Amino acid sequence: MKWTKFGSTAAIYLVLLLGALLTLGPFLLSILTAFKTREQFAQQSALSWPDPFTVENFAQLLTGPAQFGRAIVITVLAAMLILVGQLICSILAAYAFARVDFPGRQVLFWVYLSTLMIPPVVLVVPLYLMMTEAGLRNSFWSLVLPFAFASPYAIFLLREYFRGIPQELIDAARLDGANTLDVLVEIVVPLSRPIIATLTLITIVSHWNSFMWPLVVTTGTEWRVVTVATASLQSQFNGNWTLVMAATTLALVPLLVLFLLFQRSFVRSITIAGSA
Amino acid sequence: MFSRGSLRRRSAITGYALLAPSLFGVVCFLLLPVLVVLWLSFQSWDLIGPITFVGLDNYRSVLSDGVFGNSLLVTLIFVLLVVPIQTLIGLGAATLLTRSLPGSAWFRTIYVLPWICAPLALGVVWKWILAPTDGALNTLLGQRVEWLSDPTLALPAVAAVVIWTNVGYVTLFFMAGLLNIPGQILEAARIDGAGAVKMFWHIKLPLLRPTMFFVLVTTVISAFQVFDQVYALTQGGPARSTDLVAARIYYEAFDAFDLGRAAVMAVVLLVILVVITLAQQLYFRRRVTYEMD
Numbered sequence: 001m002k003w004t005k006f007g008s009t010a011a012i013y014l015v016l017l018l019g020a021l022l023t024l025g026p027f028l029l030s031i032l033t034a035f036k037t038r039e040q041f042a043q044q045s046a047l048s049w050p051d052p053f054t055v056e057n058f059a060q061l062l063t064g065p066a067q068f069g070r071a072i073v074i075t076v077l078a079a080m081l082i083l084v085g086q087l088i089c090s091i092l093a094a095y096a097f098a099r100v101d102f103p104g105r106q107v108l109f110w111v112y113l114s115t116l117m118i119p120p121v122v123l124v125v126p127l128y129l130m131m132t133e134a135g136l137r138n139s140f141w142s143l144v145l146p147f148a149f150a151s152p153y154a155i156f157l158l159r160e161y162f163r164g165i166p167q168e169l170i171d172a173a174r175l176d177g178a179n180t181l182d183v184l185v186e187i188v189v190p191l192s193r194p195i196i197a198t199l200t201l202i203t204i205v206s207h208w209n210s211f212m213w214p215l216v217v218t219t220g221t222e223w224r225v226v227t228v229a230t231a232s233l234q235s236q237f238n239g240n241w242t243l244v245m246a247a248t249t250l251a252l253v254p255l256l257v258l259f260l261l262f263q264r265s266f267v268r269s270i271t272i273a274g275s276a
Numbered sequence: 277m278f279s280r281g282s283l284r285r286r287s288a289i290t291g292y293a294l295l296a297p298s299l300f301g302v303v304c305f306l307l308l309p310v311l312v313v314l315w316l317s318f319q320s321w322d323l324i325g326p327i328t329f330v331g332l333d334n335y336r337s338v339l340s341d342g343v344f345g346n347s348l349l350v351t352l353i354f355v356l357l358v359v360p361i362q363t364l365i366g367l368g369a370a371t372l373l374t375r376s377l378p379g380s381a382w383f384r385t386i387y388v389l390p391w392i393c394a395p396l397a398l399g400v401v402w403k404w405i406l407a408p409t410d411g412a413l414n415t416l417l418g419q420r421v422e423w424l425s426d427p428t429l430a431l432p433a434v435a436a437v438v439i440w441t442n443v444g445y446v447t448l449f450f451m452a453g454l455l456n457i458p459g460q461i462l463e464a465a466r467i468d469g470a471g472a473v474k475m476f477w478h479i480k481l482p483l484l485r486p487t488m489f490f491v492l493v494t495t496v497i498s499a500f501q502v503f504d505q506v507y508a509l510t511q512g513g514p515a516r517s518t519d520l521v522a523a524r525i526y527y528e529a530f531d532a533f534d535l536g537r538a539a540v541m542a543v544v545l546l547v548i549l550v551v552i553t554l555a556q557q558l559y560f561r562r563r564v565t566y567e568m569d
Contacts, residue, residue, distance in 0.1 A: 012372050016379075019369060020386045023444070027389065029412050030401045046412035093298035101284075102291025108299075115306040117553045121501045121522045122542040125529050126312035127305065129321070149301020180290055209394035211504045212522075216530060227396040231508065234400050241404045251397035259392050263385055266392065270445060271452055 027252065033245035034058070041242050057246035061233075067221045068247065071229040078143045078225065079207040085148030086203055087196065093150060094158030095184055099170065109159075112152040121212065128216055142217045143225065147207070154199050157272065161195040162188060198269040201262060208255060226251050310546070316539035323533050334536040344541055346516055347524040350431065354520055355499045357435040358442070363491060365439070366446025367484075371476065373447065374454045384451065387444035395441060399508025402437045406509070427517040430510050434518050437505050442498075446491055453487030454480065493556040497549055521545050 033041060034057055035050040061068040096102070097109050127146055128137070136142045165188060173183050189196070211227040218224055224232070230247040237243055259266050317334055321327040338344045369387060373380045390398060405412045406423040414420055423433045457480060465479050503522040506512060512519040512527060519527075521541065529538035 009377065012375065012377065013379075016369075016372060016383045020383055022440070023386050023389060026398065026401045026405060026440075029405065033404075042410075046410075046415045089297040089301060092294040096291045096294035100287055100291040100294065102288040105291065108295065111307075112298075112302060115302055117550050118306055118310060119497070119501050119545060119549050121503060121525060122313060122546045123306070123309045125525065125535060125538050125542055126309035126316060128529070129312060129316060129535070130309065132323075146305040149305065150298030152302060152306070155298060180294070205392055209396070211394065211396040211507075212526065215507075216526070227394050227504075230394075230397055230400055234403065234508065239410075241407075241410065244400060245404065248397045248401050252393050252401075255393055256389065259389065260385075267384070267388065267448065270388065270391070270448055 027256070030245045030248045030252065033242055034249040036242050038240070038242050057242050058250070060243060061246050061250065065221075066229060066233055066247075067224070068226075068229055068250065070221070071224045071226050072250070074140065074143075074223060075208060075225040075227075078140070079204055081144045082147045082207050083200060083203045085144070086151050086154060087199065089148075089150040090154040090158055090199070091184065091189065091192075091196075094155045094162055095180075095188060097155065098159045098162035099167075100180075112155055115152045116156075124212055124216055127213070131217055138218050138220070138223060140223055143214055143223060146213070151199075151203070154203075157195060157199065158192065161192050165191050194265075197262075197265050198272060201258075201266055201269050204258070205255060313539050313542050313546075316535060317543050319536050319539075321535040323530075323535065330536065334540045338537050338540045338544075343516070343519075344524065344544075347519045347521050347541075348544075350517065350519050351500060351521045354431060354435055354438075354502070354518075355496055357432065358438050358499045359492060359495050361435075362439045362442045362446050362495065363488070365443050366491070367450050369443065369447040370450030370454055371480075374451055384444075384447065387447050389444065390441045391445040393441075395502075395504035396508055398441060399437065399505040402440075402505075403509050406433060424510050425514050427515045430514055430518050434502075434505055434509050434520075437509065438499070438502055441505075442495065446495065449487055449491050450484065453484045456487075457483050489556075489559065493552065497552060500545065500549060500552075 029046060032050060033046070035053050035055070036048075037052065037054050037056065040048065040051060060066075063069070093112075097105060097112075123146075131137045131142045131146075136145070169187055169191075170183055173187055178186065209227065210225070211231070214223075214225045214228050215231065218228065221229075230244075230251050233247045234244050316327075318329060318331060319327045320330045320333070369383075373384055403424070404410075406414075408414060408420055408422050408425070411423075413423070422429065424430050461479060461483070462475065465475055470479065501522050502520055503526060506518055506520050506523040507526070510518040512523050522545070525538050525541045525545070528541060529535050
């Protein structure tokens, strides 16, 4: 009995380890290859250790015509602006839906919620037309504007959270003469840190990773984001895999680090994100 | 101090003032684009020339030439490949990970990694791994397999990459579902002499039905919109064997420069996904007790 239990535990670990290996393999291969020379890549097995260990690929990416450094800066800036815009607009709207009585509140909330059904892929073509008409195609703002005002999804999550804040706290502040903005800044936002942290992670991840819209709306290297730069490297230097893997490593590693730092809130944010 | 009417008016003004920025966003970047794509589906536009009204021409052309039909069929096969397989693997992994063996948390973390990363970048990594001559997989196997350029292998290969990306996400939900099952129920079944297999089939699986339904619906919806991996791995080829709907919309618009046809396809995709979502909502409305945490 004891032995079969031991055996089944060992079997479970074996399966789990195999799964972990399959999951981590591509990441490790990408990182290993990024530190190899082209010669070593051509001559030795894909699984070989980098020898000599070189950062030449990264140097070429960041300083060469691919302008990968610029792409990283633009991606970070766009994600930050989207994050700040979304948080401010969503907090204001969520507070209105949670705590302010105004005509049409229910209807508008349902309109907001119903937009969650619209698949992003469907929006790409009409947004492209709108950005073209507005003269904003291939500009930094075309990356930011469509997402910077609000996320109905964030509003939904924040509203749920705000409804849990005791009304007495708000009333007490009101009696002390606080206006709506004071209440938001001094009471609601500080009490909602966990959900705001969650939304911050979701927003950063989804805009660092976003690809189709930036691919469509930008041309050339000027406003290229990291994913688009990676894709264009692949088609431009097809076969120069050490360089391309340096690009994928730069695209993947920041999020891996972020994930390992904030593991707990990440896992929670994925389950929250999915169940809304 | 204030009359009731003026208080109500103040509160209405506050409400709309707070709502104004997000309302601008929702109207301009979510609702308006839906109207624009509907309108565009009746126009002809090649990105450069003028936009002209063509009535139902785009609909006739999209529905008659077979390219879009092929795309829908490929997408359907893709969804039928991806969703059941990743659900099974996710369910299996979750069952193993909720046995509270030491190290489970680490495995869970590792399995989720692909889900939070850029699908495009992962697609490019897999493009190399599956490359015919210098790819990692063929080097390991010691033979040349045309994973991405053989029309019979390409779709399963793209599906495998997408499954690999999603499994951790599915696992998380099944773990949450399994941990939500009240301990007393499992204890009672154990006392009644249920073994591990019986317990799984007759107790856990039926209690997981809401989680199962949720996972199936969300993953079907996301599988219908896969683009990045197709762009990185196959660009829809070979012989349109991986021409998923999202990729077709992109290539129709920005490769063939036929925005009208792309708009028609987008409208069809919108209708399909809205119907799936509404069906899910109806189902959930009937199950108010279900809560995910």
